Amino acid sequence: MPSARGPGPSSRSRARRLRADPPPEPEPVPPARLPPRGSACLLFPNPVPSPRRSPRPGFLPRPRAGLPGPAASSGPSPSPPPVPSPGPSPVPRPGPLPGPRGCSCRPQRVGRLLRAGPGAFGGRGDGVLGGVRSRGRSGALRPGSISLCAGPGGGSGRWVEMRESMDLGERGRAGADGGPVEPWARYDPWGTAPESPYEQPAEPGTRARRRGVIVAVALAALVTGTLGGYLGARYERDGGARTLVLPDPAAGPERPAGSVADLAARSLPGVVTLRASGAGEAGTGSGFVLDGRGHILTNNHVVAPAADGGALTVTFSGGQTLRAEVVGRDAGYDLAVVRVRGVKNLTPLALGDSEGVQVGDPVVALGSPFDLPNTVTSGIISAKERPVTAAGEGEQGGISYVDALQTDAPLNPGNSGGPLLDATGHVIGVNSAIRSAGGTGEGQAGSVGLGFAIPVNQARWVAGELLDHGRVAHPVIGVALDSREDKDGALIGSDEDAVTPGGPADRAGLAPGDLVTAADGKPVTSTEDLIVRVRAHRPGDRLRLTYVREGRAHEVTLTLEAED
Structure with a gap:
């Protein structure tokens, strides 16, 4: 909203005036034809290059997609003001300057841009871009902004004034009237580049350099992770920082x-x-x-x-x-x-x-x-x-x-x-x-x-x-045994020659048909048993035998002889 107090000198801003075609002394604008509130002033980024980041020669900001550009003008367009290069030393920050003559509007705070039709400012010329949102009661320009005011008249007879604010106070950074911070509120012409609604083309080779940096970082991370995993596994396997000490082997059992x-x-x-x-x-x-x-x-x-x-x-x-x-x-x-x-x-x-x-x-x-x-x-x-x-x-x-x-x-x-x-x-x-x-x-x-x-x-x-x-030489008793019948003992054969004449058995009185039931007091249950008992001795050893004849048990002792 236009302030009752006219703009005056300020220690927080400085102004430059530019006339495309120096017009005659402008007539006062009737109050009835004053521009509507909040539509006569435009704030846009300061094109002055920052000492920390210099744009390419001939670079012009390109508006973001979806935002309208400036309307075509029927009259000749004023030449853009020369942009002074910042010196090596900081520029002093003067106080606020008076507003442009014939412009009864106050510097405005831009919320969004729109196209103004012919006569929007009471003149006959084409419309210009204007702000539709008042910047509040502060009356000071936003830090790092330019104010553009349109005066009466049109065509070659109109004039504009650009005011550049150097105010970097907290109010301009936080937004007027405690409002939300606008993108341009963070702009600092002497600091790093602010967030801009305009896209700037990347420098040639920037993407390639970025890809190279990303690949290098990825490789470094891979190598570091692999090495760290290996060292961690070794650390864990070895029991950490402690020295691994195995117990001494225990002594084996005694073997008596x-x-x-x-x-x-x-x-x-x-x-x-x-x-x-x-x-x-x-x-x-x-x-x-x-x-x-x-x-x-x-x-x-x-x-x-x-x-x-x-x-x-x-x-x-x-x-x-x-x-x-x-x-x-x-x-x-x-x-x-x-x-x-x-x-x-x-x-x-x-x-x-x-x-x-x-x-x-x-x-x-x-x-x-x-x-x-x-x-x-x-x-x-x-x-x-x-x-x-x-x-x-x-x-x-x-x-x-x-x-x-x-x-x-x-x-x-x-x-x-x-x-x-x-x-x-x-x-x-x-x-x-x-x-x-x-x-x-x-x-x-x-x-x-x-x-x-x-x-x-x-x-x-x-x-x-x-x-x-x-x-x-196997020991023998001089008998032939009959193993065809199981008699619970060793049965001497029934043939006449079953007992060798003059042998140990013949001399002891054994006869064909006798059943031997024991040897040296040990039972004999088969023919094999008697052979084993005899073979357990040597020739010349004495052997005591028990036998049964006609139902009666008899016992004899004989001397073993060597087999021929």
Whole structure:
């Protein structure tokens, strides 16, 4: 709204006057033809370049889309006033100057722009852009703005006045009358570029430079994130900043003498694995060293495939493999002695006494079950003097009769010939047979807890015979037994020659048809039982027999002889 007080000098603004064509002294404008309030003044951005940002030569602001441009004028357009370049030193800020002559309007505050038609200001010329929103009661120009007032007349006789405000006070920044801040209120000709309703074209290469900066920042972020993740993972894995200290290994348990670990450590160097092949047969078994000369004791059925020109090798616990030769073997006792040459520092195993073994004594079995060397199992003695008859493998195996030690230590195919140790590490038996789910013998079914070993006392004697003579003389009583009928004992045949004339049985008074029911006080329930009891002795030993004749029991003692 026009103020009653005319514009006067102000210390917060300075003015320049520009006349396109110097007009004669303007006549006063009648009050009735004064321009409507709020439509005679225009505020727009100061085109004076900022010292901090200089526009390109010839640059003109372009209005934003949707805003009308200036109307065409029928008269000649005044030349734009020269824009002085700001000097190196700040421009002083004078006080407000008086308003233009003949213009009764006050400087207005622009809210939006519109086109004014002809005669809008009481003259005959074309309309100009005018503001439609009053700037309030302050009467001062907005900071960094230019006021354009239109006077009477038109065509070449009109004049304009531009006033540039240098007022940078808080009122101009906050908006007149406490109103909202307009975009132009933040304009500062000596500061950074304000938000403008006009778009300015970007400098050539600006977008390319921006894209380069974005790519560089993205790559830096990627590298930094990757490195940070790696360092964080290392930090977390290593337990943070603390030094990772692992506890010292705990001391192992003590292994007293006689423990399974102690027995295995001391005995395994003397245990070997034997592989025999020949005549279309092959087998694997175990054995142990008898002496430092290279003699090894094993089962007969282990070396039987190599008996007639086959191949036989011995592998020690350390992995050394040597060829071996058969010194002697016996199918009836299922024992054999082989020898290796050219080896030193052997570890012979000590032989114990099988007569002193008691049921329940702990035992350890060593061998190569299923060709797995250095296998150790443990158990107890389950029974003693168990009569076992086992058929060897192949034609060379034969049938063995063993008064065996029974153990529940797991024995499997391949354990045959290996040692059975007592708690002191002495050999008390030679593992020979197992009873599997399918029957008796070295079946492939595996252990069911019923294993049998030849007592070491018998094995020692047989091994000595084989080393000295290459063969073993079996003890006999001089009778032929009839196994066709089950009589709950061993039945002597009914033929006249069933009892060898002059033999041990004939001299003791035994006759054909007698039924032997006990030997040395131990029951005899079958023909095999009597053979086992006899084979448990040596030639020259005395044997007490109990027999039944015509329903009456009799007892005799005889001396065993060697078989021819």
